Amino acid sequence: xxxxxxxxxYLFRKExxxxxxxxxxxxxxxxxxxxxxxxxxxxxxxxxxxIVNDFQKGDIAEGYSVSREKKESFPLTVTxxxxxxxxxxxxxxxxxxxxYTFGSGTRLTVV
Amino acid sequence: QQPVQSPxxxxxxxxxxxxxxxxxxxxxxxxxxxRQKHGEAPVxxxxxxxxxxxxxxxxxxxxxxxxxxxxxxxLTASQLSYSGTYFCGTGGNWAGTALIFGxxxxxxxxx
Numbered sequence: 001x002x003x004x005x006x007x008x009x010y011l012f013r014k015e016x017x018x019x020x021x022x023x024x025x026x027x028x029x030x031x032x033x034x035x036x037x038x039x040x041x042x043x044x045x046x047x048x049x050x051i052v053n054d055f056q057k058g059d060i061a062e063g064y065s066v067s068r069e070k071k072e073s074f075p076l077t078v079t080x081x082x083x084x085x086x087x088x089x090x091x092x093x094x095x096x097x098x099x100y101t102f103g104s105g106t107r108l109t110v111v
Numbered sequence: 112q113q114p115v116q117s118p119x120x121x122x123x124x125x126x127x128x129x130x131x132x133x134x135x136x137x138x139x140x141x142x143x144x145x146r147q148k149h150g151e152a153p154v155x156x157x158x159x160x161x162x163x164x165x166x167x168x169x170x171x172x173x174x175x176x177x178x179x180x181x182x183x184x185x186l187t188a189s190q191l192s193y194s195g196t197y198f199c200g201t202g203g204n205w206a207g208t209a210l211i212f213g214x215x216x217x218x219x220x221x222x
Contacts, residue, residue, distance in 0.1 A: 044212075
C-alpha cells in the first residue's frame, strides 16, 4: 500500500544536539511538506518542497533545515538553534489540486 | 496568515448537525478540510477549488465563498466517529503554494 512513513515515532533530544526526522513516501508525489503541531496552535508550516533539489521556507523555518535529494525522501533536521523543539512533527505529500496525505508523525521531546 | 476557524469547540449528541467556519484575509485558490483524532495524523476530508470544483468525502459537504474568502464545513446527522479536531487549510493564488492551517475546531459527539 502507498503511504508516508515517518520515523522514529518518538525521539528524545538533549540540549545542543541536532536530530534528524525521517520522512519517506511511495506515492510518487512531487510535493512534500513539514508541519509542526503544538497544542492549540494548529499545524504550522516549517518547510516545503515542490520538486527534487528545491525547497522553500515556511512560517517557522528558523532552527530547522531540510534536503530533497530524492523524490521519495524529505528529511527534517532540528538544529540546536531551535530553542523550543518539543512538539509533534508531521510530514505530508500531495499531488496538484488533491488532498494531502500525512504520515503518522514524530513526537520530539527535549530532555 | 493563518485562517480563522469558528467555533473553537462544538459539543453534539448523535444525529445533530454542526457547521464549522473558516475565513481568510487573503485571496484563496483552494480550501482543504481535515479531521484529526487524538495522537493520530490528520485525514483528508474535502478540497474546494476556486471556480467551484469539489472533491472529497461522500457524507460531508462544504461551501466556498471566493469573494468573502470563507468556507464552511457541514456535518449532518453526526455520528460518534465524527469526533475529533477539524482543520481548514488555505492555499494561495496558485496550486504550488503550501497550505496554511487554522488552529482547529474540536468536535465532541456523544450518544
